[in-house]
Amino acid sequence: MSTIHDQAMNYVYQxxxxxxxxxxxxxxxxxxxxxxxxxxVAAGGMENIGHFKVLVNQSGSRDSCYTLALLRAAQLxxxxxxxxxxxxxxxxxxxxxxxxxxxxNMHRSYSALFLYDDPRVELVMVDHREVLPFDHxxxxxxxxxxxxxxxxxxxxxxxxxxxxxxxxxDAYLATAEFYGQxxxxxxxxxxxxxxxxxxxxxxxxxGLGRAAQKAAIAGPQVSSLGFDMLFPLLxxxxxxxxxxxxxxxxxxxxxxxxxxxxxxxxxxISINDMIVGKLEERWxxxxxxxxxxxxxxxxxxxxxxxxxxLVAAHLQGLQAHxxxxxxxxxxxxxxxxxSLISMRQKQVxxxxxxxxxxxxxxxxxxxxxxxxxxxxxxxxxxxxxIQLTCLLFSPFINAGAGLERFLRNCHxxxxxxxxxxxxxxxxxxxxxxxxKWMTDVSGLPVRLIVRLxxxxxxxxxxxxxKASQDPVVEPAADxxxxx
Numbered sequence: 269m270s271t272i273h274d275q276a277m278n279y280v281y282q283x284x285x286x287x288x289x290x291x292x293x294x295x296x297x298x299x300x301x302x303x304x305x306x307x308x309v310a311a312g313g314m315e316n317i318g319h320f321k322v323l324v325n326q327s328g329s330r331d332s333c334y335t336l337a338l339l340r341a342a343q344l345x346x347x348x349x350x351x352x353x354x355x356x357x358x359x360x361x362x363x364x365x366x367x368x369x370x371x372x373n374m375h376r377s378y379s380a381l382f383l384y385d386d387p388r389v390e391l392v393m394v395d396h397r398e399v400l401p402f403d404h405x406x407x408x409x410x411x412x413x414x415x416x417x418x419x420x421x422x423x424x425x426x427x428x429x430x431x432x433x434x435x436x437x438d439a440y441l442a443t444a445e446f447y448g449q450x451x452x453x454x455x456x457x458x459x460x461x462x463x464x465x466x467x468x469x470x471x472x473x474x475g476l477g478r479a480a481q482k483a484a485i486a487g488p489q490v491s492s493l494g495f496d497m498l499f500p501l502l503x504x505x506x507x508x509x510x511x512x513x514x515x516x517x518x519x520x521x522x523x524x525x526x527x528x529x530x531x532x533x534x535x536x537i538s539i540n541d542m543i544v545g546k547l548e549e550r551w552x553x554x555x556x557x558x559x560x561x562x563x564x565x566x567x568x569x570x571x572x573x574x575x576x577x578l579v580a581a582h583l584q585g586l587q588a589h590x591x592x593x594x595x596x597x598x599x600x601x602x603x604x605x606x607s608l609i610s611m612r613q614k615q616v617x618x619x620x621x622x623x624x625x626x627x628x629x630x631x632x633x634x635x636x637x638x639x640x641x642x643x644x645x646x647x648x649x650x651x652x653x654i655q656l657t658c659l660l661f662s663p664f665i666n667a668g669a670g671l672e673r674f675l676r677n678c679h680x681x682x683x684x685x686x687x688x689x690x691x692x693x694x695x696x697x698x699x700x701x702x703x704k705w706m707t708d709v710s711g712l713p714v715r716l717i718v719r720l721x722x723x724x725x726x727x728x729x730x731x732x733x734k735a736s737q738d739p740v741v742e743p744a745a746d747x748x749x750x751x
Contacts, residue, residue, distance in 0.1 A: 318352025328370025376559030582641030
């Protein structure tokens with residue numbers, strides 16, 4: 269019975285492969301053969317391929333779905349030629365900014381590629397540092413959702429008040445920690461496969477370096493390294509990238525405990541040179557075979573796929589209004605103009621540029637955009653505009669150096685409570701209503717505001733400064749005598 273079942277499944281897998289290959293161009297078929305050769309070399313020869321395990325990150329994005337299809341084609345092609353093929357671990361990080369549409373894209377592509385129930389494939393997701401079987405219907409857990417929200421705020425507050433808010437910096441840190449840990453889980457993997465361009469690798473490493481500085485963790489300088497050195501870099505950052513924000517008793521261990529290798533053997537294999545052809549040529553494979561569906565504003569994905577254009581435009585509008593003394597409309601207009609310049613420099617098809625323009629509608633009537641952005645921030649991050657404005661001013665770090673500025677601009681009625689606020693941020697006794705106000709306005713518990721108060725801001729080099737220049741961590745001012 270088992271033999272008959274195996275034969276039947278092998279027939280199904282070969283049918284899947286034939287249909288998948290029917291969507292490949294001649295150049296893609298050639299790239300597939302080169303990918304198989306690269307994997308065989310990495311495994312130490314085709315005779316060892318059955319013991320070789322690779323990891324691929326899956327976010328439900330267009331590029332990650334395509335990369336997975338290419339790897340599956342390699343896995344099934346080898347299986348048709350050899351006694352064994354490589355093992356595949358497909359892993360997804362649950363993060364607050366991930367959309368339900370991306371989970372559906374993953375599920376449809378996994379189903380089309382017959383990944384479910386294939387013993388050669390592991391489909392996992394990570395939620396709040398726990399590795400679980402992938403389930404596209406399971407919402408992110410409440411504990412994970414709250415941890416993501418707080419981490420995003422903590423990272424966001426560690427900047428000088430007049431510096432641009434990089435709201436998604438926490439995504440770099442969370443993703444990097446995820447890469448490092450899911451590669452160790454359950455006897456580990458031999459290699460992680462990625463199709464990111466050199467530019468996108470650099471963008472990720474730049475974001476990770478910025479986020480690591482804000483998390484106050486020391487590690488190797490990341491800006492000059494490529495993904496070839498990704499895992500040594502991640503090891504150098506330590507096991508818990510948020511350790512400086514939380515006391516030891518509040519830190520969450522990676523689970524299931526005891527199932528993570530202490531010694532790593534993972535390398536990184538880039539297959540970016542095997543992504544051939546134009547984007548529009550891949551749409552039949554993506555849409556007709558994998559069932560990929562793009563949101564209107566994710567047809568164009570920049571170097572950071574976590575960024576939502578509407579929310580990013582809203583942030584720039586608020587930055588212009590509150591910090592720069594300009595209008596909200598001017599900030600949104602700047603965002604749109606810069607996005608279009610960037611897209612055209614990268615030769616994004618003109619219809620996609622026009623779609624971005626159309627999505628923003630009339631810049632004279634931005635109330636609808638503002639409401640959509642506020643709704644997305646509340647739904648994804650449970651972040652309201654009061655808390656977002658607080659984040660823009662970063663009033664707690666550097667011993668509350670920017671607190672008075674924040675109050676004068678946004679909450680003048682609280683200026684009278686300035687001494688009490690400083691006492692509360694030092695962990696001293698303060699009136700209950702002052703403590704509640706701090707939590708309501710920031711979205712953070714007071715005990716973590718106390719941690720921020722003791723930290724200095726991280727000043728990142730401006731666009732005109734040398735990219736290789738290290739971020740400057742300014743020492744926290746001494747305000748212990750205040751109040």
